[in-house]
Amino acid sequence: MAKVLIVDDDPGVISYLARVLSMAGHEVVRAEDGPAGLAAAADSSIKLIVSDLSMPGEPSGVAFIRELRSARPDCPVVVVSGHPSEDSLEQCRQMGVTDFLTKPFEMGFIRGLLDRFFPPAASTSQGGAR
Numbered sequence: 001m002a003k004v005l006i007v008d009d010d011p012g013v014i015s016y017l018a019r020v021l022s023m024a025g026h027e028v029v030r031a032e033d034g035p036a037g038l039a040a041a042a043d044s045s046i047k048l049i050v051s052d053l054s055m056p057g058e059p060s061g062v063a064f065i066r067e068l069r070s071a072r073p074d075c076p077v078v079v080v081s082g083h084p085s086e087d088s089l090e091q092c093r094q095m096g097v098t099d100f101l102t103k104p105f106e107m108g109f110i111r112g113l114l115d116r117f118f119p120p121a122a123s124t125s126q127g128g129a130r
Contacts (some may be wrong), residue, residue, distance in 0.1 A: 001025040002118050007037035007051040007064075008080065013103070017050060020110050026118070033057050036063040041072050048117050050101070053081040053088060062091045069095045075119060080105075 006017050018028040029046060031037040033055055041049060047066065054060065059067050064111060069079060079092050082103040089100065097127050120124070 001027075002047040003027045003029060003040045003043070003045050005029045005031065005037065005040050005043075005049045005051075007031045007034070007040075007049065007055070009033060009052060013052070013080070016063055017110070017113040020107055021114070024111065024114050024118075026114070028079040034067075037064065038071060041068055041075070046072075048076050048078070050080060053079050053084060053092070062088050062095075065092055066095055069097075071101045072086060078113065084111060 001024070004021050006014050006021075007029060008014050008017075009032055014030050016034070018030065021028050027081040029040050029043070031040045034057055036068065037051060038059075040046070049072065051065065051068065053062070053065070065077065065079065073096070078099045078101055079097050080101045080103060084100070084102070092100070101110070101113070
């Protein structure tokens with residue numbers, strides 16, 4: 001299906017999201033900090049980026065999202081956060097972040113999000129019947 005980049009400093013979150021994405025047939029690229037995330041995002045075959053908003057190091061938070069959007073304005077970005085502030089959410093919206101996931105999240109919600117970005121083949125076939 002598609003190549004998805006996960007950027008998060010929590011290995012447990014990366015593993016969980018990677019498992020859900022892999023079960024849905026997607027290829028997963030992992031990065032544990034901002035610099036690694038920016039380097040991985042340079043791969044134009046990545047079709048979706050899922051990134052934590054709060055990571056240690058620089059760039060982090062909104063600054064990381066700003067750099068990411070600058071480097072890949074064409075790629076949808078979903079921001080993940082356990083406790084986002086209204087200010088940071090608004091800044092992300094203004095930068096064109098596609099959607100938000102609030103921790104803890106459920107597998108069903110993630111699958112629904114994936115279906116929105118990558119519709120199942122049956123729904124895009126001629127006739128559109130499922």
